Amino acid sequence: MLKHRSLWFQTLGLLLAMTALAAAQDYPSKPVRVIVPFPPGAINDSVGRMVANHLSARLNKQFIVENRAGAGGVVGAELVANAPKDGHTLLVVSLAITVNPWLYALPYDHAKAWAPVAVVATAPNVIAVHPDLPAQSVRELIALAKERPGKLQYGSSGVGTFLHLGPELFKIMAGVDILHVPYRGAAPAMIDVIGGRTQMAFASIPSAIVHLRSGKLRALGVGATERSAHLPDVPTVSESGLPGYEAANWIGIVAPAGTPPEIVARLHKEISAMQESPETLKQLANEGASVLQMSSADFGKFIASETAKWGRVVKEAGIKAE
Amino acid sequence: MDLFNNLIFGFSVALSLQNLFYCFVGVLVGTLIGVLPGIGPLGTIAILLPITYSVSPVAAMIMLAGIYYGAQYGGSTSAILVNLPGETSAVVTCIDGYQMAQQGRAGPALAIAAIGSFFAGTVGTLLIALFGPPLADIALKFGAPEYFALMLMGLVAAAVLAEGDMAKSIAMVVMGLLLGIVGTDVNTGAQRFSFGIFELTDGIGFIVVAVGVFAVGEIINNLGDKQERRVLSTKLSSLFPSRQDLRQSWGPILRGTGLGCFFGVLPGTGPAIASFSSYMLEKKLAKDPDRFGKGAIEGVAGPEAANNADAQCKFIPMLTLGLPASGVMALMLGALTIQGIQPGPQVMTQRPELFWGLIASMWIGNLMLVVLNLPLIGLWVKLLQVPYRLLFPAIMAFSAIGIFSVNNSGFEIHLTALFGVLGFMWMRLGFPLAPMLLGFVLGPLMEEYLRRAMLMSGGDPLVFVTRPISAGFIIVTVLILVVMIVPAVRKRRAVIAD
Numbered sequence: 094m095l096k097h098r099s100l101w102f103q104t105l106g107l108l109l110a111m112t113a114l115a116a117a118q119d120y121p122s123k124p125v126r127v128i129v130p131f132p133p134g135a136i137n138d139s140v141g142r143m144v145a146n147h148l149s150a151r152l153n154k155q156f157i158v159e160n161r162a163g164a165g166g167v168v169g170a171e172l173v174a175n176a177p178k179d180g181h182t183l184l185v186v187s188l189a190i191t192v193n194p195w196l197y198a199l200p201y202d203h204a205k206a207w208a209p210v211a212v213v214a215t216a217p218n219v220i221a222v223h224p225d226l227p228a229q230s231v232r233e234l235i236a237l238a239k240e241r242p243g244k245l246q247y248g249s250s251g252v253g254t255f256l257h258l259g260p261e262l263f264k265i266m267a268g269v270d271i272l273h274v275p276y277r278g279a280a281p282a283m284i285d286v287i288g289g290r291t292q293m294a295f296a297s298i299p300s301a302i303v304h305l306r307s308g309k310l311r312a313l314g315v316g317a318t319e320r321s322a323h324l325p326d327v328p329t330v331s332e333s334g335l336p337g338y339e340a341a342n343w344i345g346i347v348a349p350a351g352t353p354p355e356i357v358a359r360l361h362k363e364i365s366a367m368q369e370s371p372e373t374l375k376q377l378a379n380e381g382a383s384v385l386q387m388s389s390a391d392f393g394k395f396i397a398s399e400t401a402k403w404g405r406v407v408k409e410a411g412i413k414a415e
Numbered sequence: 416m417d418l419f420n421n422l423i424f425g426f427s428v429a430l431s432l433q434n435l436f437y438c439f440v441g442v443l444v445g446t447l448i449g450v451l452p453g454i455g456p457l458g459t460i461a462i463l464l465p466i467t468y469s470v471s472p473v474a475a476m477i478m479l480a481g482i483y484y485g486a487q488y489g490g491s492t493s494a495i496l497v498n499l500p501g502e503t504s505a506v507v508t509c510i511d512g513y514q515m516a517q518q519g520r521a522g523p524a525l526a527i528a529a530i531g532s533f534f535a536g537t538v539g540t541l542l543i544a545l546f547g548p549p550l551a552d553i554a555l556k557f558g559a560p561e562y563f564a565l566m567l568m569g570l571v572a573a574a575v576l577a578e579g580d581m582a583k584s585i586a587m588v589v590m591g592l593l594l595g596i597v598g599t600d601v602n603t604g605a606q607r608f609s610f611g612i613f614e615l616t617d618g619i620g621f622i623v624v625a626v627g628v629f630a631v632g633e634i635i636n637n638l639g640d641k642q643e644r645r646v647l648s649t650k651l652s653s654l655f656p657s658r659q660d661l662r663q664s665w666g667p668i669l670r671g672t673g674l675g676c677f678f679g680v681l682p683g684t685g686p687a688i689a690s691f692s693s694y695m696l697e698k699k700l701a702k703d704p705d706r707f708g709k710g711a712i713e714g715v716a717g718p719e720a721a722n723n724a725d726a727q728c729k730f731i732p733m734l735t736l737g738l739p740a741s742g743v744m745a746l747m748l749g750a751l752t753i754q755g756i757q758p759g760p761q762v763m764t765q766r767p768e769l770f771w772g773l774i775a776s777m778w779i780g781n782l783m784l785v786v787l788n789l790p791l792i793g794l795w796v797k798l799l800q801v802p803y804r805l806l807f808p809a810i811m812a813f814s815a816i817g818i819f820s821v822n823n824s825g826f827e828i829h830l831t832a833l834f835g836v837l838g839f840m841w842m843r844l845g846f847p848l849a850p851m852l853l854g855f856v857l858g859p860l861m862e863e864y865l866r867r868a869m870l871m872s873g874g875d876p877l878v879f880v881t882r883p884i885s886a887g888f889i890i891v892t893v894l895i896l897v898v899m900i901v902p903a904v905r906k907r908r909a910v911i912a913d
Contacts, residue, residue, distance in 0.1 A: 132457070132742065133457055133458050133460075133461030133462075133742070133746070134457065134461055134742050134745050134746045134749065138461060139464070139749070142461075142464075142465060143465075146465060159823045160458070160461075160822065160823065161822060161823055161824060162617065162822055163613055163614055163616060163617050163822065164599075164613040164614075164616040164617065165616075167613050167616075168613045168614060168822075168824075171613065196604070197613075200613070246871060251599075251601060251604070252599070252601075252602075252603065252604030253604055272870070272871075274867060274870055274871055275601050275602055275604075276601070276867075277601055277863070280682070280738065280739045280740075280745055281682070281683060283738070284554070284555065284682060284683070284738055285558060285559075287555060287736075287738070288555040288556065288557075288558060290558040290559070290871065291871070299749075299752065302752075302757075303737035303748075303752070303757050303758055303759060304737060306757055306759075307737070307757070307759045307761070309736075376468075376753070379749075379752055379753045412604070413603070413604060413605075
């Protein structure tokens with residue numbers, strides 16, 4: 094009896110595997126929607142378009158980028174979480190997706206909603222200060238902030254954004270108090286640092302690099318384990334005075350949970366191939382980003398660890414959205 | 416004469432066959448997307464950006480810039496013809512431009528919009544060429560207190576300029592302010608009036624409100640009338656502005672250009688503020704302000720010039736400092752860096768062919784737009800002779816497509832429909848729409864700047880008067896109030912004495 098049942102299950106399993114395989118072979122059977130949960134121009138958008146163009150060319154069906162902005166990416170994520178699990182709807186995710194569970198009452202279950210496909214790129218932050226600020230290193234910045242608690246100010250692109258969480262992590266680790274001044278987007282925040290009205294921003298490299306090169310801003314450290322190829326002279330924050338500090342935005346692709354693993358594997362393979370082309374490296378370099386590669390399973394673990402890391406920051410810094 | 420040589424050099428770059436071609440493609444695409452609401456230069460440039468990798472940086476920038484200012488031209492066309500603001504900045508043009516079209520004067524309205532825009536574009540181009548870098552430094556001097564004081568001045572000026580039913584105007588400003596509050600509070604991240612709807616967390620889109628109250632509201636209003644629209648019965652006047660039109664327009668065009676250049680240099684002012692300011696100024700200066708809102712050509716000429724000058728001058732902080740004033744400028748900046756060019760003062764010396772070529776191409780592009788638009792006026796005006804029962808479904812369809820494209824979602828379309836009904840009600844009850852939109856534009860910005868100024872100064876209100884630029888605006892604001900209120904009080908006293 095038991096034997097029969099196991100045989101029965103084996104046959105069923107084989108059948109299921111075959112239909113899944115068939116589905117994967119047919120894939121994509123129609124145009125694929127690539128949802129970017131931010132407006133055009135954001136790094137998610139440009140990386141998403143890069144991936145979509147590559148997949149369109151490789152899989153002979155159009156991968157169409159759709160911008161579905163709103164609520165820090167929740168609107169677009171909800172759409173994909175509830176989409177058919179057939180690989181024809183993909184989501185371009187970034188660090189924001191690991192922050193949102195701590196800020197909003199999400200309309201989907203972040204822990205269970207995703208079938209991670211591949212992480213594409215990573216882009217660390219850079220501590221960019223006004224040139225008149227006396228601190229010449231992260232160590233001196235921490236000393237200065239301790240001397241004048243709550244007096245130094247940093248600009249961010251809004252509550253709960255990467256430009257807000259990076260410095261909050263810094264404040265927790267260094268035990269300092271720096272005032273948060275939120276803006277609508279990174280550009281106005283940078284203007285006030287350059288104008289000397291705020292003293293610093295923990296900016297993304299592309300939004301700061303022009304000003305770092307022209308001397309209107311000065312870089313104290315890069316929030317990564319290694320120096321950035323774009324700013325080879327700038328030490329990492331760890332080197333410069335706050336060991337272990339790491340804050341990098343990242344961009345990846347996920348599908349809704351339950352998408353056939355064959356399709357996920359296929360997409361992962363194609364994206365990995367894209368990551369090795371020199372053209373990709375060059376385009377990412379222009380975004381201040383570099384390639385980050387890991388297996389789909391590791392990407393899943395990565396999302397979980399990032400979610401935990403930023404959750405702690407949100408709680409300890411007392412960040413609230415609602 | 417360095418400037419002269421530089422400009423000649425720029426023209427030699429821009430007039431190459433390839434660059435002329437990209438310039439033409441850019442302004443043509445720009446005009447088309449400008450006519451449609453919602454589909455704006457931001458989305459278009461984002462989609463076209465990857466294509467530009469393969470062309471030379473100069474050609475790429477020329478095309479992208481063409482899309483950007485081409486859209487400003489196209490936006491006014493649909494505003495004048497069918498009350499449909501194709502771009503945010505064309506909202507003000509709806510007010511008097513559409514009335515002119517209703518009176519059979521669509522031709523002169525379109526022509527003066529094109530002429531005003533061309534003049535402003537020329538001045539804007541010259542300004543970038545002559546004073547780009549020094550002007551850009553002004554942008555850096557404006558912080559939260561300066562912007563707040565500037566906008567306070569604007570709002571006070573608008574309030575004292577309002578005539579007609581004062582209570583209704585104020586009610587509508589407040590309505591606009593309230594609508595502007597919807598969404599996430601910048602300072603705390605708190606949700607305001609979003610009712611748990613995630614689509615509302617980023618606020619209500621300006622284009623949604625504008626298309627709703629103007630285009631959709633007008634359609635409901637027209638369908639409510641028993642007879643067909645009057646356009647057919649009114650005799651179409653000449654397609655081109657009369658001598659009197661031109662005489663009435665040159666002042667507003669000059670002033671509008673000035674205002675537009677001023678606001679254009681400041682990255683933090685947001686869209687539509689230049690055209691609103693110009694409209695209010697012209698209304699104030701006019702001998703009979705009553706004509707405004709009823710088809711005054713000054714109400715088209717001034718704002719259109721202001722809008723184009725503003726668009727052109729937004730390039731100054733972007734090119735010379737690498738500071739983007741808007742999403743579109745941020746994308747252009749991205750396009751430049753992708754091409755391996757670092758914007759900044761050194762662009763002029765390190766990449767002169769790019770800087771001067773782009774500037775020359777802007778002027779050529781503006782010329783192309785006039786050449787493209789003037790002959791089209793006859794065609795556009797004929798469009799109005801299409802029976803309304805055919806025209807209004809088309810307007811609705813284009814509005815819906817455009818609004819949908821903003822965020823690829825149906826939510827915005829429902830919201831537009833709601834604002835259509837509200838717009839219709841306001842129109843019927845005689846509530847003016849312009850103050851509402853002004854409140855909607857200025858309110859959130861003023862709140863943001865006021866609170867940021869307070870946050871950064873540690874809650875010290877003196878920050879507005881201790882900083883020279885801000886203090887200047889506050890003084891002017893007080894002067895406006897005094898100048899406006901004193902005669903009014905005297906008049907009332909005289910009336911009482913009688």
